[in-house]
Amino acid sequence: MATLDDDRAGAAPWILSAPALLLFCGLLLVPLLLTFVLSFHVFSDTAGTLAAYTWRNYFEVITDPYYGAIFGRTAGLAFAVTFFCILLGVPETIVLARMKRPWQSICLLIVLGPLLISVVVRTLGWQILLGNNGVLNNALQALHITSEPIRLVFTMTGVIIALTHVLVPFMVMSVWATLQKLDPQVEWAGLSMGASPFRVFRRVVLPQILPGILSGSIIVFALSASAFATPALIGGRRLKVVATAAYDEFLGTLNWPLGATIAVLLLIANVAIVMGCSRLAERRFKHIFD
Amino acid sequence: MSFLTLKGISKRYGDFTAIEQIDLEVERGEFLSLLGPSGCGKTTTLQMVAGFVTPTSGTIMLDGRDITHERPEKRGMGVVFQSYALFPHMTVDGNVGFGLEMRNMKRAARAERVAEALELVRLTGLGGRYPKELSGGQRQRVAIARALAMRPELLLLDEPMSNLDAKLREEMHIELRGIQKRLGITTILVTHDQVEAMTMSDRIAVMHRGTIAQLSTPFEAYERPETPFASAFLGKTNLLPGEVLRRNGRCAEVDVAGTTLKVPHEGRHVQGKVNVYIRPEKVHLAYSGAGDARATGRITTRVFTGNQWLLLIDTALGQVSVAQPNNGAPPPNEGEQVGLMWSDDDLRVLQKEALDGHA
Numbered sequence: 001m002a003t004l005d006d007d008r009a010g011a012a013p014w015i016l017s018a019p020a021l022l023l024f025c026g027l028l029l030v031p032l033l034l035t036f037v038l039s040f041h042v043f044s045d046t047a048g049t050l051a052a053y054t055w056r057n058y059f060e061v062i063t064d065p066y067y068g069a070i071f072g073r074t075a076g077l078a079f080a081v082t083f084f085c086i087l088l089g090v091p092e093t094i095v096l097a098r099m100k101r102p103w104q105s106i107c108l109l110i111v112l113g114p115l116l117i118s119v120v121v122r123t124l125g126w127q128i129l130l131g132n133n134g135v136l137n138n139a140l141q142a143l144h145i146t147s148e149p150i151r152l153v154f155t156m157t158g159v160i161i162a163l164t165h166v167l168v169p170f171m172v173m174s175v176w177a178t179l180q181k182l183d184p185q186v187e188w189a190g191l192s193m194g195a196s197p198f199r200v201f202r203r204v205v206l207p208q209i210l211p212g213i214l215s216g217s218i219i220v221f222a223l224s225a226s227a228f229a230t231p232a233l234i235g236g237r238r239l240k241v242v243a244t245a246a247y248d249e250f251l252g253t254l255n256w257p258l259g260a261t262i263a264v265l266l267l268i269a270n271v272a273i274v275m276g277c278s279r280l281a282e283r284r285f286k287h288i289f290d
Numbered sequence: 291m292s293f294l295t296l297k298g299i300s301k302r303y304g305d306f307t308a309i310e311q312i313d314l315e316v317e318r319g320e321f322l323s324l325l326g327p328s329g330c331g332k333t334t335t336l337q338m339v340a341g342f343v344t345p346t347s348g349t350i351m352l353d354g355r356d357i358t359h360e361r362p363e364k365r366g367m368g369v370v371f372q373s374y375a376l377f378p379h380m381t382v383d384g385n386v387g388f389g390l391e392m393r394n395m396k397r398a399a400r401a402e403r404v405a406e407a408l409e410l411v412r413l414t415g416l417g418g419r420y421p422k423e424l425s426g427g428q429r430q431r432v433a434i435a436r437a438l439a440m441r442p443e444l445l446l447l448d449e450p451m452s453n454l455d456a457k458l459r460e461e462m463h464i465e466l467r468g469i470q471k472r473l474g475i476t477t478i479l480v481t482h483d484q485v486e487a488m489t490m491s492d493r494i495a496v497m498h499r500g501t502i503a504q505l506s507t508p509f510e511a512y513e514r515p516e517t518p519f520a521s522a523f524l525g526k527t528n529l530l531p532g533e534v535l536r537r538n539g540r541c542a543e544v545d546v547a548g549t550t551l552k553v554p555h556e557g558r559h560v561q562g563k564v565n566v567y568i569r570p571e572k573v574h575l576a577y578s579g580a581g582d583a584r585a586t587g588r589i590t591t592r593v594f595t596g597n598q599w600l601l602l603i604d605t606a607l608g609q610v611s612v613a614q615p616n617n618g619a620p621p622p623n624e625g626e627q628v629g630l631m632w633s634d635d636d637l638r639v640l641q642k643e644a645l646d647g648h649a
Contacts, residue, residue, distance in 0.1 A: 193389030
């Protein structure tokens with residue numbers, strides 16, 4: 001056993017983390033690397049994937065406006081979902097944090113509920129709710145708010161609603177974590193200095209839960225940009241996002257190299273946007289983050 | 291009319307009564323402490339004055355105005371919290387100036403007031419730092435400066451010293467009291483530390499189970515406790531249970547374990563079972579024989595604390611603790627027989643309560 005003041009910790013840390021490291025390498029790094037290599041292979045309509053290497057796949061995806069539209073749509077979707085998750089999740093968490101004992105646990109369970117349900121079941125549930133003959137449209141028509149059904153299924157709106165529903169729990173959880181660290185007396189302090197409850201929230205509470213909102217946004221953005229099942233089931237085949245486009249290349253046209261290229265570009269774009277935004281936020285609110 | 295008046299204030303949470311019918315008057319410029327153990331309702335009382343908690347019944351008047359249901363942000367009181375509750379994302383200047391900013395004070399005037407407040411707590415030059423870059427003592431000063439910068443009419447201190455180490459705490463007692471006197475600001479301090487309450491206050495309200503057990507000057511509270519609880523909570527005391535034999539004009543004769551003690555009753559109608567109290571420092575050792583000693587006993591424990599010796603002595607009356615100032619010569623050793631002397635005037639007698647209030 002290494003003692004606390006021993007500089008040489010020995011092999012123990014390596015041995016302890018070996019299972020996780022092996023799993024990480026075997027199930028994530030290696031396939032990722034293989035996908036990356038695959039994206040440079042030449043594809044021929046007649047002979048399939050060839051053992052030759054080329055930049056053509058990347059050139060095709062980046063220059064073709066068809067893929068440009070898909071990437072643009074995905075980015076729009078991810079930003080919209082992140083925006084609505086902040087809009088819904090932050091107030092929701094604050095309300096939750098102030099609830100009394102039994103209700104708090106019950107409501108927290110309801111909020112986290114979507115995570116407990118299979119993505120397919122949940123999405124089909126949204127189909128029933130949002131469909132042209134779905135509960136929502138029937139209700140709207142019965143109340144004479146609209147005369148004909150509003151198209152929600154197979155539209156961007158439907159996808160945004162469904163994804164926001166799934167991803168709000170992630171926002172709630174990360175904001176929850178920062179709210180727990182908040183000294184409840186700071187709000188009273190703000191009030192005692194003559195700030196209205198709204199100003200206390202904006203000037204005292206919000207800046208302190210910003211790190212939680214940021215980490216929640218990163219999770220939500222990354223997950224919605226690479227979401228597959230929800231866009232596929234609610235958006236349908238025509239409303240393609242990057243993940244469904246890659247899927248179609250792999251399993252529809254069987255153009256594996258192109259599918260791999262799309263996947264790699266999605267990863268790069270995702271990492272770039274997430275890192276860029278968090279860098280920006282951390283620099284802007286430097287003293288809150290350390 | 292007093293500056294701050296609490297009339298018939300009660301606070302109930304469901305079945306639990308936190309505060310039971312409190313009446314309290316605080317004069318302008320006075321320093322009043324609410325002293326008591328945790329759970330006695332002192333913090334709740336302060337929070338009702340600040341407006342964070344609404345009383346179940348009763349009224350709070352500030353300078354002739356009913357503020358019972360006024361929102362906390364309208365009350366304009368300075369509050370220093372136990373956790374200091376500094377805004378971690380703002381600099382010291384930002385923290386201290388926050389209240390002034392909320393009053394829409396111009397930047398230049400604000401900077402002047404902030405500098406003034408920081409000077410008052412001797413933190414000049416640290417305005418650009420963030421709270422986490424400060425020591426515990428400095429944070430506490432920022433919290434005080436932040437409350438004072440608004441020049442409130444009433445300053446509320448909620449156990450502000452409990453997170454400081456003993457030495458720093460003593461310094462802050464003197465310093466804060468000095469500032470309070472200089473500014474003449476009416477102050478209410480909540481504390482469980484009797485030394486703190488005694489050092490700083492004009493008056494102490496000893497609180498117990500949601501009521502005020504005693505309200506008097508620190509000296510009166512210590513010398514003439516009016517309830518068994520106040521007597522036990524303020525400083526150390528020897529408690530000798532006994533029974534009243536006779537009550538004369540000035541004195542009550544109390545039988546304590548077979549010995550009769552003459553105790554001034556101070557006009558109380560004591561009868562039956564009572565407690566006789568005497569402070570350890572009012573009991574003296576009689577070295578030369580037992581001639582004029584009130585009691586004799588054997589020293590069981592002898593402890594030296596630097597400025598004094600603490601002795602536990604087994605006597606016929608029960609165990610008596612004695613505090614003797616260190617005058618250079620050590621008192622007798624453990625195991626030795628000594629005589630004890632005291633002046634009858636230093637004895638106190640209080641009726642034993644049905645529900646004995648020492649818990």
